[in-house]
Amino acid sequence: MSYKVLVSDPLAEEGVDILRGFCEVDVKTGLDEDEIIKIIGEYDGLLVRSGTQVTAKVIEAADKLKFIGRAGAGVDNIDLDAATKRGIIVANAPAGNTLAACEHTLAMMMSLSRNIPQATASVKKGEWKRSAFMGVELNEKVLGIVGFGRIGQELAKRANALEMKVVAYDPYINVERAKELGVEVKTLEELIPVANFITVHTPLIKETRHMINSDSISKMKDGVRIINCARGGIINEDDLYDAIVAGKVAGAALDVYEEEPPHSSKIVTLDQVITTPHLGASTVEAQQNVAVSVAKQCIEVLKGGSAKFVVNAPMVPPDQQDRIEPYARLAQKMGKLLIQLVEGRIESVEIEYGGKAADLGRGSKYVTRLALKGILDPILQTPVNIVNAEFAAKERGIKVSETITKESEGFANLVTIKITTDKMAESVSGNVSSPEKIRIVKIGEYMTDMTPGGDVIISRHHDVPGVIGRFATITGQHNINIAGMQVGRNKPGEEAIMVLNVDSAVPQEAMDEILKIEGVFTAKYAHI
């Protein structure tokens, strides 16, 4: 199979070369939305930085697209919902530019405190205005870090070395980690009035949009300096402009803007504001890191595997992958079997993880999505995968629930999937006996022992002589070879279940004849 990948923002050659060793690559930068829409249908992969807006319209036109790679951290230029809906894997390179962005923040803070860009411009104009550029020291000043993730933490280490006092606000912070770094954790309300420098390092999301605004600025120290090397929009630019003009804020250092490029932004015109054109990640080292990371992830996905830093599907930690994989395989097969056993509109899917399967941790989310893939893929037009499985279920009003239990009916581990429709309910239980051996051990109330795969006929019938013989006759007449048979029953003479493994597909006429056998209540053919 030959694949084509579009690189629509400048990407380090090291990454492009890796891709070229695997597939055809077109590097076309500076395209607008309409231009991308025209060509995106040809491509299996799309690699971007922050320059390309991967909108819902772009994704709608991307008939073959399987992977969108963001060579960097922020994915706010990608419509994740639209990609998820279409089952397109979106992955980023979250740590590749952390140090670059951290060092840029530090450079901005130092430049801001000593007016370096303004003084440089002045000297270049032939001036010698030493008193116009009086600075402030960082030593012993309070640095308030809002958003204490990768970049925030690296910055704290460096600010400590400058003998600044570091305080941080992050609602999801690891307090122990902060303590280890000598950082005092505060609420935003506590941080705002004590900091001499405030720097933001959060993603731009609903909760962080304009989190720095006229109200919060009014509670800051007079003469505070503000830095944004994260995302435009975290700070309200108009409010910051007014506060600088009013003399409340001494200055600001901005690498990112509400609109990029910030052509119509008045804030960049102020002398107290120093600016760079979104250069946080622009180091040779960072660009190599992120380009190589997304190129490798793109290749993995196009080969049918999974990406390391998927942002729109649950991630399985690398050290857990071997453990989770057989459960994922089992759940998908069980889902595929179950959907062929039920009739009616699906109302709910319940998945129970029992015994050792209860310890899958976050891996259970991954396994559940594969069960949903098994259930929904055969019945939906749009391909269902690990990315859009949950979304596809939700869109159809299917309630999905997971239960964890220590109970496992004597098995070391037991996964049970139950589908309830508007007509019936059916369940299947499976077990991982070894990484290679997965089994279906129960269908409804009946015990069985079946390796899931291939063609099967599953019947519920009256446990009386002659019924099974008639099955064999009919399959024989249709030239269908029986490879294996298992019968389960609770009591002799009552209802029994039979799983018949056959070597080829079973035509509808054969199933119609089987259904007419006296004593057969239900019979279904399934390919798993």
Ligand SMILES: NC(=O)c1ccc[n+]([C@@H]2O[C@H](COP(=O)([O-])OP(=O)(O)OC[C@H]3O[C@@H](n4cnc5c(N)ncnc54)[C@H](O)[C@@H]3O)[C@@H](O)[C@H]2O)c1
């Ligand atoms: N200027 C650049 O070129 C450049 C380069 C790299 C990253 N970035 C941007 O920097 C930002 C941080 O990147 P990172 O790699 O450190 O990300 P990260 O995910 O490691 O850290 C983000 C932190 O923000 C915290 N957070 C989330 N919501 C919050 C809220 N409401 N209030 C306070 N904190 C909140 C999270 O808990 C997390 O700890 C992102 O916006 C990223 O896009 C910019």
Ligand SMILES: O=C(O)[C@H](O)COP(=O)(O)O
């Ligand atoms: O989120 C990021 O990684 C940065 O904003 C870098 O953006 P860039 O790749 O366009 O430089």
